[in-house]
Amino acid sequence: MALAAHLDTLAPVREKILAGERLDFDDGVTLLESEDLLALGELADTARRLRGGSDEVYFINNLYLNHTNVCRVKCKFCAFARTGRQEGAYTWDIDELVAHAVEVYGRESYDEIHMVGGEHPHIGYDYYPGVTRALKEALPDVHMKLFTASEIHHMTRLSGKTHAEVLADLKEAGLGSLPGGGAEVFAERVRRLVAPGKEHPDNWLSTHRAAHKLGIPTHCTMLYGHVETYEERVEHWLRLRELQDETGGFLAFIPLPFHPENTVFQRRGWRFSTGNDDLKMIAASRLMLDNIPNIKAYWIMISTPLAQVALHFGANDIQGTVMEEQIAHAAGAVTPQEERIADLVALVREAGRIPVQRDTLYNTVRTF
């Protein structure tokens, strides 16, 4: 009886999915309130296939860099940032950072640098186009996916330039795309509670809009599992979907579970999200974001076993090798800091899917 009742709550959503209709706000809440996890997964996988998805699952060989962990903002969920005088604070000099990236490339070539960092109060604007140019000149074949929208906003304050002008400077220096960080949850209530020092959430959207208009593709995220409601999660998806309708510039959506370790939330008793919630978020993201082609199972935060299962819940991308990832690990991620390509290939194959190594723009590098 209980199972039948759960299936009933999803029946209207299923009808819409099979008819190719768009889901609305109430449908999103219904998905998140559903306790029928397997039906959600099956529905998300069906939607993925109906929208042209195949058995191919993507990953990239990439290097994660963080040019500084010094940050003035003090988001309450962040275990990565330090003040300038705190133990463990660091800032890479441009030459040293480039030398490090080149040295890693010499050991194992990679296709993308993913680099984000804190909003350092004493680094001037020129550092950002400077480091972009230096990395691109040293590694011309590597795609530069650099700086969150919050960092771009920070650069507008440093330079007096608009978001579009800063992005144009960075593009000219070699920027290829923006990562999706800094979105958190767009609701102002949530932003006041978890990141009161951060710019208004509208800035995230206007920065990505400006990037798309300049031909810079971007990624989008949601950091879930802290103080937000289901309604606020759905609202977040709808705002992303609306922008994607307008510009088509998002390459992928990455749902990021909040990790409380080493944050104020840990002391207040917050726990890691559950596997149930993580899979539900993957499935509901696929169902709501009907115009974003790729949904990532971010194994660094949900673990490789759950990422493998997520491939049956609407995900079609497992991110990549993420050499030297630090931010999630500072917040207690217990996953290894690098998954070798062979491990990712095995993971995808065991899930019955076809592993495809991609570049940032989803061009195929190699099919396994």
Ligand code: SF4
């Ligand atoms: S999340 Fe980003 S902006 Fe917020 S404190 Fe951490 S590094 Fe700074």
